[in-house]
Amino acid sequence: MPVPEKHRGVIDLRVRTPGDMFHAFDPSPMVGRDLDNEVEAYIVESALELPERVYRLVIHVAEPEDEGDGKETIAEAVRSYFAYRSDVQARRLRLLLREGRHALLMGLGFLALCWGLGFLATETVPVPFGEFLSEGLLIIGWVANWRPAEIFLYDWRPMKRQREILDELANMDIHFRIDLQDGIRPKGSN
Numbered sequence: 001m002p003v004p005e006k007h008r009g010v011i012d013l014r015v016r017t018p019g020d021m022f023h024a025f026d027p028s029p030m031v032g033r034d035l036d037n038e039v040e041a042y043i044v045e046s047a048l049e050l051p052e053r054v055y056r057l058v059i060h061v062a063e064p065e066d067e068g069d070g071k072e073t074i075a076e077a078v079r080s081y082f083a084y085r086s087d088v089q090a091r092r093l094r095l096l097l098r099e100g101r102h103a104l105l106m107g108l109g110f111l112a113l114c115w116g117l118g119f120l121a122t123e124t125v126p127v128p129f130g131e132f133l134s135e136g137l138l139i140i141g142w143v144a145n146w147r148p149a150e151i152f153l154y155d156w157r158p159m160k161r162q163r164e165i166l167d168e169l170a171n172m173d174i175h176f177r178i179d180l181q182d183g184i185r186p187k188g189s190n
Helices: 037-049 071-124 127-143 146-170
Strands: 009-015 055-061 173-178
Touching (some): 009 037, 037 146, 055 146, 071 127, 071 146
Parallel strands (some): 009 055, 055 173
16 A cells, blocks of 8 residues: 655755766666765665655756666666665674574573583682682673673664665655756756
8 A cells, every 4th residue: 555645754865967876986787886875875864864664765956867867767776776785784684693693502502611610619619719710600601691692682673773774765756856056947948
């Protein structure tokens, strides 16, 4: 079901020409080109600031290009770029969660080893020193689990949120507007 216009977060982008949105040195065809870093950052940060979760990009063009890629090709290139970035973010999230699982297994194994050595220390080392050593080993064992706890409690959430926004940007409506500068009309217009 389409989302009504009033419920779409509008992101306004002003460029001289539509080609200015893309990396100048990228030799790929338009639908494979990377967005300029500043353009990408602006669009993503604007989306993060908007309360809506469905977006519409309005590209204000000062000098429309007479030749070259059409509006639909440029719009598809922008959507395609954000779909690619979403896939990259999904891979990064999967790798982070895999790292978290491995760190958790290693951390729990190390905690069990420290607990066992601590138990052994309380049984074999004289009273004040054995307990001190046991507590120290137990603390070190828990510290070894800090990274998996950090990954599973905090690190994955911003990455998931970023991916959700990139997914929405990959599906956003894109509109073009020609902005007249200082009353100068674009070439070919009356």
